[in-house]
Amino acid sequence: MEIKVSALDMKESGPVFPEEAAPLLRIEPPKGSVSLGLREVWEYRELLYFLIWRDIKVRYKQTVLGAAWAIIQPLFNMLIFTLFFGRLAKMPSDDIPYPIFSFSALVVWTFFSNALTHSSNSLVGSANLIKKVYFPRLAVPVAAVLSGVVDFALAFVVLLGMMSYFRIAPTWNSVWLPLLLLLALVTALGVGLWLSAINVQYRDVHHTLPFVTQFWMFATPIVYPSSLLPEPWRTIYGINPMAGVVEGFRWALLGTDTAPGPIIIVSAVAAVALLVSGAFYFRRMENSFADVV
């Protein structure tokens, strides 16, 4: 839907009524060209804020353990991985205790996989809203991704606690952590935009998702270090943006000496490509959401 908002030229229209200062909204059939409409998303930032706030408020309602679930998920994965990959398979871990090695990756991975799952299902979950109210639809998957940051923060505190137990101090490179988190966020949103829009038409996405995230996890250096790969391949590995994020996290926080510069650059490019393409695809499909969902 192409929406043009223009202030009316008052000189043109004779007597001036207060209403005439109101903007003119023109509703027309969708045209070929698609703009991202980011300005409108900004105008609706309060709605975005409330959607995030709702997601956070509601997530652990009527659970016994409440917000502890945000920690339990990565913690149990860490225990299992430590047992099977660390103890039994003797997986190398860049000279870092295996629990810390895997948990530092799992904290950011859990954020990513939850963000991906929530955003992919977000439009379908908000079907009622989409059919009854107008607002920039981008707000829905964006809110789903952003609301996971709180869970990440909780798990991150646990990670810091574990590091002090293992007597590992965070390095000065930790200042890069927010940017690495942003990279994970961009990746999750990019894929989430694609999948949420496709999910509106084909609910198969919903059923494929658990399988995809599991596959993606093993394609990311979580239980193993990327240093297992020889060099040209290791950088190419960055095409999976989460590889760059996870390696970057370990480097920034734990000081692994595997300088991850090239891999992160490749990851960043891949993530931005995902986000931009996802956003355009989303906008193109947006018009049909209310009719199809």
Place this chain on the structure above:
Amino acid sequence: MSHLAIRVEGLSKRFCIGERQPAYRTLRDSLTDALATPFRRAWKLFNRRSSDAEGSKETIWALKDVSFQVKHGEILGVIGRNGAGKSTLLKILSRITPPTGGFAEIRGRVGSLLEVGTGFHPELSGRENIYLNSAILGMKRAEIGRKFDEIIAFAEVEKFIDTPVKHYSSGMYLRLAFSVAAHLEPEILIVDEVLAVGDASFQKKCLNKMEDVRKHGRTVLFVSHNLPAVTRLCGRAVLLEEGTVLQDGPSHQVVGNYLSSGLATTAAREWPDPSRAPGNHIVRMRAIRVHTEDGETTDVVDIRKPVAIEMEYEVLQPGHVLVPCMGFENEEGILAFVVSDRDPEWRRRPRPKGTFRSTAWIPGNFLAEGRLIVGAGVLTEDPFIIHFDENPAVSFLVVDSLDADSARGDYAGRLPGVVRPLLQWTTAFRTY
């Protein structure tokens, strides 16, 4: 042009049927399709004629070339049957779905209420839902804060404001939801059927709120099945039928026309061809109509005003005592009453050949609001013979006013009963 709030020009919307009904496709659907297709093809072999409609690109025009304009400060009612395109029109004007053709121009801040309580979350408290719902409806946070107490007071849920709304009764839930919506203050309000909620006292509040909106000079587009509400609130109405505008005019006329077209009876009927008119060799119907005190034929009658049913009939054979009679049925099929002509001049007096016109006057403040279907006939009482009995003959709509001088007083909800007389009441009072 400068006074217009909404301008709709040639607006059209096409749905692919595959897009509309099976809302989504899954692999299983595709597999079921694959299994079902051979059978469907076999069916088509037997049913050749239906094969045209089988094309996978079958489409429906939910709206076709709809044009109308709404002035600032006007309340426009949109009526029509289910599937006539009312909801699609509102969805396009609310920007929820784009049109396929044409355009609409809207000048002013739009608030649209296609449903009350959109986005309410059962786990959140009343307070939290007010904030969430207001944001969804497009209010700014500062605005919500300012109106917060007013919203709670209007909804009458002060005590439970921090309880999750899943523990609310459905009435409380709806009151809260409508209250938030009612405090939206856009220049142009688009409303769909929200008056169909809540108990009677709350409905009255809602109607009053709509009146307020009108008094503040805001523009309202009001879609409803509640025809009495449309005639009460809207000055003008648009009748949609199969996606096109069938009529655009004063709401009383449009509502009346809509009702009569639905039943195929109108406020006036004539039988120009005597051979097809109801009757026998003694007496035959010629015409019947509903009219006001001024003699104007009308479909819609103010509850406070008298209304006349006038029937014209021809006596073909002289020498019979004839009694015209009528029956009045409401929409639920309840017979309100029957009457027969007691005009002393023709009492027990055989009638000569000629054309007669008999009129029955129904006083004002007598019938309840709603549609009445009139059956009319002529009979002889002794010996008892029914010469003809045409039912339904005509119909008309009684509308109640909100001026509080009819029997409904200040009550704006649904009133039961087939008659609604304005009685004289006396009160005795003794203090202790």
